[in-house]
Structure formats: C-alpha cells, structure tokens
Amino acid sequence: MDKDIGVGIIVGLTIATSLIAYNSKSFSQAQKTYLLICIVFPPLQWLSMIIIAIYNSYASQNSPEAVENKKIKQESDNTHKQIENLKDLRDQNILTKEEFDEKVKTINISMQEKELKQTSEYKKLKELFDNGILSQAEFKNKVESLKPGEIKESDIIGYWENENNLLSFEGDSFKYSYKNSTGKGIIGKWSFDKTSNRIVLLRDSKEDYFQILKLSKKEIIYQHKKSKFKFIKQ
Secondary structure, three states: OOHHHHHHHHHHHHHHHHHHHOOOOOHHHHHHHHHHHHHHHHHHHHHHHHHHHHHHHHHHHHHHHHHHHHHHHHHHHHHHHHHHHHHHHOOOOOOHHHHHHHHHHHHHHHHHHHHOOOHHHHHHHHHHHHHHOOOOOHHHHHHHHHHHOOOOOOHHHHEEEOOOOOEOOOOOEEEEEEEEEOOEEEEEEEEEEEEOOOOEEEEEEOOOEEEEEOOOOEEEEEEOOOEEEEEEEO
C-alpha cells in the first residue's frame, strides 16, 4: 500500500514536471523533446531540467545582444554622470554657461554617434561596406544621411504618448505636463536648448531636462537621468 502511494507520487510529480517543461518558454523545442523522453527515468528528467535551466539563463545573459545591451546601459549611465558633474561645476561657477554648453554638446554628439551605430540601417550599410559593395565615400555619405537634422522648438510642441504616459508641450505658454496611467501628473515650464538638444524643464524652481536622442514627426526618444523613453505623437 505504501509502495503504491510512493509510486503514485513519483508518477504525479513526473507528469507535472513534464507539463511544466512542455509549456515553458524557457526551453527550446529540442530541449523539451529530450525532457519528455526522460519521463521514463524521473530523476534524470528533474536533474536535466535544473541543468538546462541554468545553462539557458547563462546563455541568455551572455548572448551578443545581452552583452551589447549591458554595454549601452553602462555608456548611458556614464554619460548621465558626466553631464551631472558638468552641471555641478556650472552651478559652482567653475564652468561658464558657454563652457558647459560646449562640453554637453561634445558629449551629446558622441552619444548620438553611438546610438546611430546601433540602428539596423547603419548595420546594413556597414555590412555592404565591409563586403566591398559600398565605397568608403558612399558609406560615409549614406551614414551622414541617417543623422538627424537640426531640431526646432516647433518640432517638440504637441501631445506625445506611450503605453502608460501622456506628455504634452504647449507652444504659447511653454507649459509642459506629464501624466501616468493613474492620472497623476507633473506640470511646469519648458524650453529648448538647441546647443545641447535638450528639453529643459522647470518645476518648483528646480531644473531638469530630457536629452533628445531622436526626434521625428511621429516619435521622440529621449533620455532622462539613466533611462530612455519613447513617445509617439498623437
């Protein structure tokens, strides 16, 4: 009797782990097939699930895409720190406004070039160049065409939204508002610093900014502190 109960528990656990493996998105089709075959020897199946899960997690965290994303985040964090340091020096009158703007502009140009190299268009052009299909002059001209044009204040004015938030910039009063999905919002004044391609925000006598990375008629991508945000124009 006790033996039958033990066998029943093992069979039940094996069926349960088999269903978990089959329905899991963490395993490839080949891995699922292997784990289902292992149903004939439950301990091997359970041990294999643990080993494969650890391997898949390691492979995912160290894939070329994941490594590149980590690198981009580190560079983004470093850029934010550099600009904050410059702001502190400006506020302490160690840097003049002109010096501050020039340094920020240099940082932004470098950041935009790195952003450009992550686009699919640039990667396609680079592949054509590496394969000798595009000459160096052609490659350079095509890359230049990918760079965003001069941003105007009027390009920013309007209503922008993403899945959870609504962002608006008024043109007459230069008010801005930011609302999240719960309806809570922030209201203040805004201006555009074309020297550094930044939207400068003023609220409760405190200055903040959105660093524009990309702006078109349909979308805006900006960095705020260490995070990037994408909004679509309404």
